[in-house]
Amino acid sequence: MAACTVYSTQSLNTSCFISTPSHTHYGFHQKQVVFYTTSKRISNKRGINTISTSPYVIKCAGGDSQTVVIGLAADSGCGKSTFMRRLTSVFGGTAEPPKGGNPDSNTLISDTTTVICLDDYHSLDRTGRKEKGVTALDPKANDFDLMYEQVKAIKDGIAVQKPIYNHVTGLLDPPELIKPPKILVIEGLHPMYDARVRDLLDFSIYLDISNEVKFAWKIQRDMAERGHSLESIKASIEARKPDFDAYIDPQKQYADAVIEVLPTQLIPDDNEGKILRVRLIQKEGIKKFSPVYLFDDGSTISWIPCGRKLTCSYPGIKFAYGPETYFGNEVSVVEMDGQFDRLDELIYVESHLSNLSSKFYGEVTQQLLKHTDFPGSNNGTGLFQTIVGLKIRDLYEQIVAARAETPVRSAKV
């Protein structure tokens, strides 16, 4: 907010402050340009922005333009991109890579949201990591100072030149311009690792895929689609495990919402990983976030909706809800085991969940039906991802409404 001292209704067309700090990264050198976002910009061939000479409208930290920042943590291949597509869909519009930019950009932009991948803050490229003997999970391979500075800048209404980690080449490509959106989602391995970045988050989510399910998913993707061997998949998971446990997993204690994906309990000894038990763990006492509940807020419930009024195919659907303690925090957990076969099952379940923050009856169902091709649209992963999307929209709208109520104070902060 401090960056917004130039904001005034009399002087929308003012000159821009351009900060050009020099960052030295392991593996590559590059200048970063941090500047107030403008309505027009010119990119040079190296991807570094300069400012055109025409008058600029300054987007500023004050007023109603401050970016709401959401953190989404998960291991790679754990459904972050599906989650992002669901979130974007809740806000309407489609998310696309920046137009005319690097075709290997990891960024997705829609009218409301910009999703950046934190892999872009790798300070070591693939070769660099190999040389140093560190994985991408290791904080040493990531530049948290830059991550913090840039997320803070965007939150304050300032566009940044964000690096690009090219997943195809394993190299760090020239940066791309990220303008402050209404909602910035930072997704990747470490959104809650660094305390400074964590403090910038208005809401944080951790996708927690159990080892059994992760293994089943990797087999499906890497073996069936990419031709990897079972042994190499196992070895790859094992190799990642120590760093994952040390640096990624502990972040879940900070998350406002955790989506935990586990094998079903409806089929004894199931290890197919097709039917899932998914738990939405929601932290209590978070401002502007009111956890979803089943029937009776704060009590402990189990619910099998399949029965006299709703028939389901084997093994059915089972919900649970109740208060729990999670890493010392009071949380409310909604759990779904099983999967939907038909529309009526989905709408029936939706109609019995409370505090969904939907704008009309059946919105969750509508969202899931719109994307039946996304993985998990018929189970708890899709359901809870969509619900979290609605909660984020609600949080955003509450923040905007709160700012509209106290515009003078906001501008002064």
Place this chain on the structure above:
Amino acid sequence: MAACTVYSTQSLNTSCFISTPSHTHYGFHQKQVVFYTTSKRISNKRGINTISTSPYVIKCAGGDSQTVVIGLAADSGCGKSTFMRRLTSVFGGTAEPPKGGNPDSNTLISDTTTVICLDDYHSLDRTGRKEKGVTALDPKANDFDLMYEQVKAIKDGIAVQKPIYNHVTGLLDPPELIKPPKILVIEGLHPMYDARVRDLLDFSIYLDISNEVKFAWKIQRDMAERGHSLESIKASIEARKPDFDAYIDPQKQYADAVIEVLPTQLIPDDNEGKILRVRLIQKEGIKKFSPVYLFDDGSTISWIPCGRKLTCSYPGIKFAYGPETYFGNEVSVVEMDGQFDRLDELIYVESHLSNLSSKFYGEVTQQLLKHTDFPGSNNGTGLFQTIVGLKIRDLYEQIVAARAETPVRSAKV
């Protein structure tokens, strides 16, 4: 209904039909007088009514005066009388023995209800049973023909001279006059044993006390209050068991509602019998009876209301609800394990039960608070007895309303 052929709006003051069949019972002989109930009557010294010479208003089977008949089955000492007091309380007023009659009468009369004890239809008195070597549970010790005739007569609007079994002397005393009430409750060992009597019931309830709980209750009552020894109590229960299993227990398959009382499952291996798990088993598809449910009709639910909003002392309270099959019939079961410590727990639970047929918010709680001295007012026995009372009131009011809608057809039947 057939008895009502004399009913007409032109001739309310007509003469009365008096039937004086002679019944021979094992153990005693007695004349029964069956007649249309009148506004005035004179009793002679033998308890047999004669009709005064003044004009009579005929109470008749047609129109709105037909008696609704409720059957309540349970073993002796299983809370039938408490249930009856709760039921009477739901209708308002107090239930008292017939005024000026036999002080050992088993009958209780209130403005709306008359409760008769089916022990009054014992055909063998205590000595007779000893001589024949049969228990009171044995159908041979009971006069089902008379039970049927008299219940049918009352249902048809005809007063009867019902025998009295004197529990103090073990003898059959001279009969007492039972006029057709709005609601007749027949309570005892065999209300659903005889198919003819069973067919007369508009609603039937079975109080099913598990052996463990029955034993704990008998010990408390017979040992603590009556000074019986543990051995004699055990022997008495064992002696009754074969006949109970043969003649009493099978009636529960016919009941529209069963209240099952079991030891708690909240305390592992509890055998104190103080904390109870009580199940209200409600038959589906019964006309004018819509089962109570928890949260979602027809699904399977478990609910621990104690949590964030409601705190309970150890071992807490747990509810369950769901569809089941009971003796081949589709039923809905509401279960409560544990007991209420405080008013807020009770009202909280009431507010989450649906289809209670209460007339105002908190009526169940009010009823239980009115009778905190009755056994079970703080657990599922009191809760479900009260709820069944409300359902019976609702059933009665529906029957009356249905008759009011089709008075001509009723009168013609």
